[in-house]
Amino acid sequence: MSTVLLIFCILSAITLATAFLTIFTKQPIHSAIYLVLCFVSVAGHYLLFNAQFLAVVHIIVYSGAIMILFLFTVMLMNLNKEDEVHKPRVTRLAAGIIFILTSLVLLAVFIQTKPIVGPYDETGVDYQSIKVLGQVLLNEYMVPFEFASVLLLVAMIGAVLLSKREKTEKN
Amino acid sequence: MGNILNEIGIENYIFLSVILFSIGVFGVLYRRNAIIVFMSIEIMLNAVNLLFVAFSTYHQDAQGQVFVFFSMAVAAAEVAVGLAIVVSIFRNLGSIDLDNLKNLKG
Known part of the structure; x- marks a missing residue:
């Protein structure tokens, strides 16, 4: 396994794990922190593509502006409570089923079509x-x-x- | 460092984006807190942006990245207006539980 692939796997694991934690943590402020981590790892993906401009803009806009907005809203309204009522169990179960179905269908569509991914030819043009x-x-x-x-x-x-x-x- | 897609492969990025997008959908359906729902929408937008950049690198074309730039501008505007709506809902109802917004129910 090459180094780049290893970096990609670690970054993807961080991205997916923090995205899940954003949804599952009880306190909104913890969700915001996990979302910052998710955005930073996405910026790492952009850096892996060598898209420096987008990586910097992504950090500034998402981790800077949008997260400040979220944190201010959470603190302004004093929403950091843990007594949020859950949705009914049927709804949560349906949400899980829809999550599995969406990802399965999208992945299956991609795998079943067997797209021909040609070799990535580097033209050398910036x-x-x-x-x-x-x-x-x-x-x-x-x-x-x-x-x-x-x-x-x-x-x-x-x-x-x-x-x-x-x-x-x-x- | 130019041939990144030769080592990773575009399909890995497609898998990552699909799973990230599904997590966003799951978050919108799972939580009742309006702010968490907004965060899930941001996760979905990010998944799409990531795929845009991946294909921009695959085709060696700058237009995909310009589109991601516009998409970020729209996301910033959307979050500003959305959070303003959340604040105004909180002022009127005292909570931001999405299941309490039943005024339009017949």
Whole structure:
């Protein structure tokens, strides 16, 4: 087993285990911490692909911004209680069955089609450095890039409006 | 370090993404806490992003990575609005138990 494959296996084990722990831990704050670990291991996968730009952006956006939002929400609402009621047993059983079926069906579809995976030919052309990504982003995807800024602005305004306390209802 | 897919194989990444996505689906169905449901949605988004990057490397094409970049922007916006909705639900109902949101039930 080569070193790269070993690294991949360890990273995948961390990713899957922390994803499961995110769902199964009782306290929301522990879930958030496990989710950070999951995101960091996904960033490790990106580094394994040598996609440095995406790895850094992934760390900044997910482990930075999104997790701060989650942690702030959990702490703001004082939700860190362990007395959450479980769903009824039938629902949990159905959730488990759906988990097994989804993964089995998707894996079986992939295995049964027997895709021909050709050898990975390396052209030697640089395709994922920041320079090339920036050129693709600002030439071909200029309009979506601008619309992304509009989307973020609208999301910001919407978040402020939604979470603002309404004066007429509260006292 | 260029021939990473020769050593690992694209199918391993497909298996990993499928299992990660299924874990996300499982989390949405299993928990009642709205915040954990949001985290499960993030896990699903991450699974798809990982597969995008894998195939971008497989085809040696930068467009997959640009798409992942956009998907991250949308995920950030989605989480901001979603958590604002969760906060407002908490103000109105006093809990974020998803099973309590029965106002639209006929």
